[in-house]
Amino acid sequence: MSIIEVKNVTKQFGKFTALDGVDMQVNKGEVYGFIGPNGAGKSTTIRILLGIIKASKGSVQIFGKDAWQEAVSIHERIAYVPGDVNLWPNLTGGEVIDLFTKLRGKVDKGRREELMERFELDPTKKCRTYSKGNRQKVALVSAFASEADLYILDEPTSGLDPLMERVFQECVLEAKDAGKSVLLSSHILSEVERLCDRVGIIRQGKMIESGSMSELRHLTRTNLLVQTKQTMGDLGKIEGVHDLEEKEGAFSFQVDSEKLDGVIRYLSSFGIEKLESAPPNLEDLFMRHYEGDREPMREGEQDA
Amino acid sequence: MxxxxxxxxxxxxxxxxxxxxxxxxxxxxxxxxxxxxxxxxxxxxxxxxxxxxxxxxxxxxxxxxxxxxxxxxxxxxxxxxxxxxxxxxxxxxxxxxxxxxxxxxxxxxxxxxxxxxxxxxxxxxxxxxxxxxxxxxxxxxxxxxxxxxxxxxxxxxxxxxxxxxxxxxxxxxxxxxxxxxxxxxxxxxxxxxxxxxxxxxxxxxxxxxxxxxxxxxxxxxxxxxxxxxxxxxxxxxxxxxxxxxxxxxxxxxxxxxxxxxxRDLGAGLLPTKPGKRNASASLLSPFGLSIRLQRTGLISWAVGMFILGASYGSVLGDLDSFFVENEMFQQLLNPENGHSLTEQFLTMMMSVLAMVSTIPALMSVNKLVGEERKGRVELLLSKKVSRNRLLGSALVLSTIVSFIMLSLTALGLWTAGNLSMENGMDFWNVYSAAIVYLPAVLLIVGFGILIIGLLPRVTIAGWIYLMFSFFVVYLGGLLEFPEWLSGISPFGQIPELLVEKRNYLPVFIVTVLAGLCVVVGFVGYNKRDIQA
Structure with a gap:
């Protein structure tokens, strides 16, 4: 069952097209990673989801309701953490958390205390004295203290230390275990890799890639550094080998994950002296998208 | 160093x-x-x-x-x-x-x-x-x-x-x-x-x-x-x-x-104390939040308005005896219509005091746009809070502010006036002469709402309207502006109750206009994007 259903959404600010035919689907009980470079349209998409701005074209449904028309009733079941948490300087963190949870509806005092302890937040301080990370903690505590069905998190960990980031990840996984859905926009790719079931990549207002993590993993490449006894033939011609470089008699290159077997067989025929491999990671894949690499992609290639 | x-x-x-x-x-x-x-x-x-x-x-x-x-x-x-x-x-x-x-x-x-x-x-x-x-x-x-x-x-x-x-x-x-x-x-x-x-x-x-x-x-x-x-x-x-x-x-x-x-960078020399761990129940609504955010400012304004009213009131006694002695003034203000010179002077001041009372009311309603620009309205709207409720809270608060500011001004004026004058003034006379300006204040507030709904980037428009009003009503007499010019200002439309006939039609029209502005503002606010 899909919780968020975005179809062909376009958003224009004057002449500038911020979003251009964006599709997105987030299912119940899944953590959806939403990534893309700065200014790609992540926050714009999220603000449309929240009914704070209106899509110029296309349909946006959350829980089967229109995100603009029925924003208020949708928000009863949504918890949102913005990337740039701007709070009222003269209220304390505790007061803001109470305000947010109350305005959302359901209040769970015990959960609030527990989360403040886990995030090590001092709620008696005025918001003007909080660092960015502490302001994010305020937003995170108030989000996870409410019994939402959908969590929309816009770069929620950009100011948190690694320990707090782990607490955050635990909270997301707890929500997921409880059958909640999460839309997580993030630049921290290890976080996305660890938490998300599916990922969508947006660039220049268009979704250029989306799919499950395992699908995307097929798109990743393994980094290899090889030295052989005999001189190799033209390695660059072998299918699946990229970015070939020669370094002091050794070759470093990337191999498409599903072509790895064939490449290794080919290499071993020359007698391997040294073989170093770096594990396949999504980072390189994301980087390729972030940098706007025009190499052919197997699916979702709309960015030519 | x-x-x-x-x-x-x-x-x-x-x-x-x-x-x-x-x-x-x-x-x-x-x-x-x-x-x-x-x-x-x-x-x-x-x-x-x-x-x-x-x-x-x-x-x-x-x-x-x-x-x-x-x-x-x-x-x-x-x-x-x-x-x-x-x-x-x-x-x-x-x-x-x-x-x-x-x-x-x-x-x-x-x-x-x-x-x-x-x-x-x-x-x-x-x-x-x-x-x-x-x-x-x-x-x-x-x-x-x-x-x-x-x-x-x-x-x-x-x-x-x-x-x-x-x-x-x-x-x-x-x-x-x-x-x-x-x-x-x-x-x-x-x-x-x-x-x-x-x-x-x-x-x-x-x-x-x-x-x-x-x-x-x-x-x-x-x-x-x-x-x-x-x-x-x-x-x-x-x-x-x-x-x-x-x-x-x-x-x-x-x-x-x-x-x-x-001192250390970021520190102040006045001490700060730890704040509340939990919010009091009165904070937990958009309305409560607005009050809390504006509390200090509004209290200062309230005190200020009372003092301002009182400072005018305190000179009324001197004024009374001054008028009695001054024949020229008696001719100038033409006391024939049965109103004391002090009353006439008061009415002149009433519109100015009403315009000053509008400042906190307009500030209060414009606060919503300030909050929007700081990305905080987004925080509220992403909760179970409708735009009508948010803008409604701002409207209700600024209406109450208008009422309180006008009332306190009148109260200050009457209190100090009574102390300084030999023959006291009737409270309800003074009070009604002040409160009759409420629709004019609300028209400026309504205009502010209209701007918030349609053109949130130019909230300055409300201030320009108020400044214009002040200019034409206060200086208009001195500089002999044509009458239609002061008619554009709601404050020029309100009857001067202490000296004029009680003609409530303009009051009614100003109220209706204020209402219209508010309606248009609400419609616009529901349709537009919230600024980032």
Missing amino acids: LSGRGTTTLLRFLVRRDRIRTPVFGSLLILITCMTTVALANLYNSSDSRQTMAETMVNPAMTAMLGKGYGLENYTIGAMMAHQMLLFTVIAMAIMNILLVARHTRADEEEGRVELIRSLPSGRLANLYATLILAFLTNMVIAILTGLGLYALGIESMNLEGSLLYGAALGAAGFFFATVTSIFAQLSENARGTIGLSFTLLGISYLIRAVGDVSNDALSMVSPLGWILGSEVYVTNKWWPIVITLTFSVLLMIVSCVLYSK
Whole structure:
């Protein structure tokens, strides 16, 4: 069952097209990673989801309701953490958390205390004295203290230390275990890799890639550094080998994950002296998208 | 310790940041000053008409409002213009300086920008030095240009020395409040507190001078505004007030530099205490939140409005006896229609007081756009809060604010008036004469809502409308504007209950217009994007 259903959404600010035919689907009980470079349209998409701005074209449904028309009733079941948490300087963190949870509806005092302890937040301080990370903690505590069905998190960990980031990840996984859905926009790719079931990549207002993590993993490449006894033939011609470089008699290159077997067989025929491999990671894949690499992609290639 | 390395570079940077704001303010100020002078010169072109004007100046209300009249035996255009304009122009300069210094000191510090500068090889005090030098230069330029501008008008009674003294009075007072603000920027740890404390001091200075000018000259000498008015521009041209004001400014400047060099960056010298762990139930709604955010400001305004009303009321007794003695005034205000002169004077003041009461109401409603620009409206709308509820909360709050401010003004006026007059006034008469302006205040508020719904980028429009109203209603009589012009302002439409027939039709029309503005504003607010 899909919780968020975005179809062909376009958003224009004057002449500038911020979003251009964006599709997105987030299912119940899944953590959806939403990534893309700065200014790609992540926050714009999220603000449309929240009914704070209106899509110029296309349909946006959350829980089967229109995100603009029925924003208020949708928000009863949504918890949102913005990337740039701007709070009222003269209220304390505790007061803001109470305000947010109350305005959302359901209040769970015990959960609030527990989360403040886990995030090590001092709620008696005025918001003007909080660092960015502490302001994010305020937003995170108030989000996870409410019994939402959908969590929309816009770069929620950009100011948190690694320990707090782990607490955050635990909270997301707890929500997921409880059958909640999460839309997580993030630049921290290890976080996305660890938490998300599916990922969508947006660039220049268009979704250029989306799919499950395992699908995307097929798109990743393994980094290899090889030295052989005999001189190799033209390695660059072998299918699946990229970015070939020669370094002091050794070759470093990337191999498409599903072509790895064939490449290794080919290499071993020359007698391997040294073989170093770096594990396949999504980072390189994301980087390729972030940098706007025009190499052919197997699916979702709309960015030519 | 007191190093100012990099001050000149920073100064150039600050000039660049203010390259639009300050020139616009300065040119407007000079333009308005010169235009008013020309208008006065044209209106009062005979010495008879000026002497008549001089007669009206010798009363406690005018003294409280503008300072003591001087040179009245030979009331020249220069004396008239300086008496009527100097104090309020000085206040405008003070406000500009308070905002300028707060912006470049505590506000920058609060936002972490000073930290960036301090991390560079710049002196610890460079930012404060640069700000103070900027303030000094800004005031000096405005002072000289105003002086030259007034002299250039070529009005007989306005010689070069007087004109330059007029400018110098503006500049010196402006710089004084710049240095005052630089002190408060060290005491308070945020820009809001800095501006609040500075404005409070400005308000107290005005009140002390008002009371002092009416009752006790020595008291006026406690107030920096009292010093400035001692210059008697265009009559005796005394320069000592400029010297005193600048001397005190230099002392304050030194103190603020020492305070700044001793404290930690980001810290304030006034203590702060830990806040609440839990929100009280009254905070937990958009309405409660608005009240909480505006509480301090609104309470200050409420006290201020009561005092303002009372300060007018306190002179009513003197005014009454003054009117009795003054035959000319009796003719001027034409008491034939059975209303006392005091009542007539009161009605004139009522519309002005109502317009002042509108300021906190409009500020309150515009707060919603301020919150939007800071990304906080988004935080609320992402909860179970509808746009109607949010805008409705702002509307209800500002309506209540309008009502309270008007009521307190009337109460202050009546209370102090009763104490000072031999025959007391009927409370309901005074109160209804004030509260009849509520629809006019609400029309400005409604106009504010309309702007929020349709053109949130130009919230200044509400202020322009209010300033226009003030200009045409208050100065309109003096400068003899055509009547239709003051009709555009809702305050010009409201019947003057104490002296006019009770014609409620305009009140009704203004109320309906206010309602219409509100409806359009709500529709627009529901349709538009919330700004990032």
